[in-house]
Amino acid sequence: MTSPVVGNSLTPRAARLAAELETWGRRTITLAELWTLYARADPASATRPTRRADLAAAVTALAAAGVVTASKTLDRTVAPPLPARLTLPPPTTSVSAAALARSVPWRPELAWAATARLTVGQVSLLQTVNTWLRDRGRDTDVIPVRERSLELFGYEKTVDTLRGTTLFAAGRLTLTLLRTFRAHPPLPVRRVGDGPILLVVENADTFDTLRKALNTTTHAVGHIAWGAGAAFEASVLSVGELPDVHDIAYFGDLDADGLRIPASAALTVASEHLPAVRPAHGLYRLLIEHGIPQPGQPPIDEQRATDLAGWLDDTAARPAQALLTGGSRIPQEAVSAKLLTSVTGDWLADLS
Structure with missing residues (x-):
């Protein structure tokens, strides 16, 4: 099982879960609700035998990063145990997002992230983009947005969701930067x-x-x-x-x-x-x-x-x-x- 924390960053799976949690409408999340969010964050996990262990590792990493607080009451029906409930910090609390952002060697295209007001989940998603920008080399392919989203984040609709947030704006993330485009549907x-x-x-x-x-x-x-x-x-x-x-x-x-x-x-x-x-x-x-x-x-x-x-x-x-x-x-x-x-x-x- 991959460690949920790599250096100063979360793994892509934990980052996607953080992003889902940060858009949750309440401060508390039951275990049943957490499974629903995890299915959206990591749809490929549905048939993976390590699914529960992967979720447990992601929750541990998110708790360490200050994204959530896990209850002491555990569900032990299957190993490993999982917290029965998670609690999100108040909206005004920035936890360790600022420190995490400052510790990242950002590419010039993402230098704004070091001083922007971000959440831990957003910083982690941007780190995924940062790594992709660094490693794509001479790759100049421009592909449809849901293909790029699946490549970057493991979920085809993540970029669609991000486009409605402050991460997407002039001077921040754009479809051009991600070398992608919105393919318009055919007109019958x-x-x-x-x-x-x-x-x-x-x-x-x-x-x-x-x-x-x-x-x-x-x-x-x-x-x-x-x-x-x-x-x-x-x-x-x-x-x-x-x-x-x-x-x-x-x-x-x-x-x-x-x-x-x-x-x-x-x-x-x-x-x-x-x-x-x-x-x-x-x-x-x-x-x-x-x-x-x-x-x-x-x-x-x-x-x-x-x-x-x-x-x-x-x-x-x-x-x-x-x-x-x-x-x-x-x-x-x-x-x-x-x-x-x-x-x-x-x-x-x-x-x-």
């Missing part, structure tokens, strides 16, 4: 014509309905895509791979998420110099005219509702705002195949 697309418009539809059933409807009408839509809900916030970057798309029209539910998703995607494409994401005006007008509001949603305050509805044009924004503040929604499925066969082609006005 079907060609329906030769026009310059990409019509993105939030939900699968309405995607199918509109795809069939477009096959029987004249329009300027070249492609129709299934946005897959919130996935579109990332998959919108795949638009750059589609030929001859100069206009992105979006149609989704009239609810908080249905309006937040395209607004967020619009900001993403703007930063990447892709075609703008705008509402499919005719389809939203059809939805408002024929859809039946469904109550039961959490009411949204007026300012937030105004911000969300502001992505729509004035005609649709007012009723959308009223829906949000009144705790109601209209699902886009109200624009059904039956409805499309019974109305005029006005819904195609901005798609032609």
Whole structure:
């Protein structure tokens, strides 16, 4: 079994567990809860016969580093014994993190770590990056973020978690420094014509309905895509791979998420110099005219509702705002195949 402390640092396993513990919402952790955290910190341990001994060694190291205090009550049902409960120090206590950070010979890229306000778990994770920067030599490969995360920390989602912390910022950790990138998911697309418009539809059933409807009408839509809900916030970057798309029209539910998703995607494409994401005006007008509001949603305050509805044009924004503040929604499925066969082609006005 590897010693949990190497020189002045924790082993990667103990460091990952420290990071999990430091994000725990309470100061006390039962043994059952500790096993859950350990499974996230070291998923490869699930089939390892030394799993309990490895956890015991990590807990001992973390207690020595001041990250936790172990209870004197032990679970002795299986050897080695494990504490029945761990206690985290108060949030204002920095324990030995500062001393640990000062003792590390940091690479120039991580020199800021010596004086930053960090936790023991953060210092240990940064030491892993420090070693990787030192040892990678002439390796210039740039690989997807979850592959890099698995390589560095033994868990594919660690970098995703770190990106939401103070460790990631200009002058600190960046994807560029880690020689990685966020691979955007593919956008499911079907060609329906030769026009310059990409019509993105939030939900699968309405995607199918509109795809069939477009096959029987004249329009300027070249492609129709299934946005897959919130996935579109990332998959919108795949638009750059589609030929001859100069206009992105979006149609989704009239609810908080249905309006937040395209607004967020619009900001993403703007930063990447892709075609703008705008509402499919005719389809939203059809939805408002024929859809039946469904109550039961959490009411949204007026300012937030105004911000969300502001992505729509004035005609649709007012009723959308009223829906949000009144705790109601209209699902886009109200624009059904039956409805499309019974109305005029006005819904195609901005798609032609």
